[in-house]
Amino acid sequence: MTRILLAFSLLLFTPFFLLSQVEPTDAKSILEGIENRKKLAESSVLKNYPARNVGPVIQGARIVDIAVNQNNIKEFYIAYATVGVFHKKNNAKRYVQIFDNVGALTLGDIALAPSDENILYVGTGENNSSRSSYAGSGIYKSTDKGQSWEHIGLPGSQHIGRIVVHPEDPNTVWVASMGGLYSDNEERGVYKTTDGGETWNKTLYVDDKTGAIDLIIHPENPDLLWASMWERKRYAWDFVGNGEGSGIYSSTDGGENWNLSMNGMEDDEFTGRIGLDISQSNPDILYALIDYQKETKKEKEEQEGLAPADFLEMSVKDFLKLNNEDLDQYLKDNSFPEKYNAVNVKKDIESGAYKPKALSDYLGDANQALFDTDVKGSVI
Structure with a gap:
């Protein structure tokens, strides 16, 4: 029983400790740390035996x-x-x-x-x-x-x-x-x-x-x-x-x-x-x-077939008008599971199971979203 109460107490109070913020180290503490490290080196029993790097030396x-x-x-x-x-x-x-x-x-x-x-x-x-x-x-x-x-x-x-x-x-x-x-x-x-x-x-x-x-x-x-x-x-x-x-x-x-x-x-x-x-x-x-x-606004490049960006703001009505062959090719090129073909996906979209945007979100790439954003960049 004691162990159960102890475990419950830990679960109850742990989030408060996790939410507490660590205070940044101030300049005075940094300088004190440097001086303390020097004192430790001076008082070390190994101070007359310097360490020697034996490798690897490429850094x-x-x-x-x-x-x-x-x-x-x-x-x-x-x-x-x-x-x-x-x-x-x-x-x-x-x-x-x-x-x-x-x-x-x-x-x-x-x-x-x-x-x-x-x-x-x-x-x-x-x-x-x-x-x-x-x-x-x-x-x-x-x-x-x-x-x-x-x-x-x-x-x-x-x-x-x-x-x-x-x-x-x-x-x-x-x-x-x-x-x-x-x-x-x-x-x-x-x-x-x-x-x-x-x-x-x-x-x-x-x-x-x-x-x-x-x-x-x-x-x-x-x-x-x-x-x-x-x-x-x-x-x-x-x-x-x-x-x-x-x-x-x-x-x-x-x-x-x-x-x-x-x-x-x-x-x-x-x-x-x-x-x-x-x-x-x-x-x-x-x-x-x-x-x-x-x-900056990116000029739309000419493309063959469908691209993830096409689905971001596409309406259900426009999605249902897509050519099945083009949609099947998009699903295949982007490695969707085999059960997702043009006919089945259109049924899901029409029933409201998910929105057209989901066909773009499925391929979400955080790195691309972070680094493939068009900005003006370097200006001299």
């Missing part, structure tokens, strides 16, 4: 950015979405991992100071928005080409879109922060520091759903900057990659103030991610690649 990863030393183009840094930063010197055949002891391997962007090749800034948290795009813990800085790192802030940014360093002052930096992927937060927009990351000011903010995804600077006048904002939200079952918050903003005072600059471009709730670039030879020319998600 793919997304490259999110490459920073090249302009004084020596044979030296560069590669930032990966999931495995940190690798450094290549001159003609060396080996790429050296220089970011694996920091506490965050997921990266959004990397920037080398143009005026000091020893200073490197890394923004953690991949800026793409797939289910496998994991959050980071803010901005890190190195003053010795990646030999050591210092966390310099913005832990709530979660995903970094872009880092731009002033061409003459390595301590002046602008950061495009995307903010949370699955949750709303205010740590999004464009941030600026003039003291190498000791303090940060948020100079461009739209709302708690819209983050900064790209940022460019005029090659001859560092007071001129452009930033693209992206409204997006991911769910476990869906992704919304566009919204009214998306747009391009410009600044004429070094990123202190910003104005919306979307004249002549798509600017509505269908505007999605925007990529920016500027011509180095003619800085008056800027390029914007807009992911525009407005659906």
